[in-house]
Amino acid sequence: MERLWAPWRLEYVQAARDNDCVFCLGEEAEDEARLVLLRGRHCFIIMNRFPYSNGHLMVAPMRHVADPGLLDREEAAELHRMTVYCRDLLLKTCKAQGFNIGMNLGEVAGAGIADHLHQHIVPRWAGDTNFMPVFADVRVIPQHLEATYRQLREMMTQHPGNFR
Numbered sequence: 001m002e003r004l005w006a007p008w009r010l011e012y013v014q015a016a017r018d019n020d021c022v023f024c025l026g027e028e029a030e031d032e033a034r035l036v037l038l039r040g041r042h043c044f045i046i047m048n049r050f051p052y053s054n055g056h057l058m059v060a061p062m063r064h065v066a067d068p069g070l071l072d073r074e075e076a077a078e079l080h081r082m083t084v085y086c087r088d089l090l091l092k093t094c095k096a097q098g099f100n101i102g103m104n105l106g107e108v109a110g111a112g113i114a115d116h117l118h119q120h121i122v123p124r125w126a127g128d129t130n131f132m133p134v135f136a137d138v139r140v141i142p143q144h145l146e147a148t149y150r151q152l153r154e155m156m157t158q159h160p161g162n163f164r
Contacts, residue, residue: 023060023116035145037152040163042075043082047149052122054143055094055152057086060118068103068117078163079119085161086121093155096123 025044035047048056059082061075083101090096100122104111
């Protein structure tokens with residue numbers, strides 16, 4: 001039997017759970033440490049610290065809200081525009097060939113953080129390793145999170161969205 005090592009996953013499994021919401025942002029000075037790529041007026045783009053694939057991004061409203069029906073028009077529109085922006089960004093930087101885009105609403109639907117709405121943008125490629133979680137409860141990520149962060153921030157600087 002072959003082994004795939006994913007030591008970063010242990011951090012998630014053993015992490016102490018507190019009541020602080022990971023999607024409620026503090027100061028912009030913390031953005032790089034928290035993997036926040038871009039802040040808009042109503043929403044922001046953040047990398048998933050425990051990604052399903054390389055470049056896994058999330059868009060969340062600034063406001064702490066769990067139900068998409070509670071978003072106002074401006075929040076909903078910016079969430080959509082940022083999702084499309086993320087897709088376009090990942091097409092350029094990661095050469096993604098497809099995407100899984102969506103939300104898990106409620107714990108029973110798989111939401112790890114059910115109290116703060118967030119949309120996942122997961123890039124996909126032909127022949128990627130999506131079968132690994134099914135057979136081995138393992139994810140294979142070919143690039144370190146900080147390297148992906150720098151690559152995406154550089155691309156955002158070159159191709160800024162109009163979110164402020």
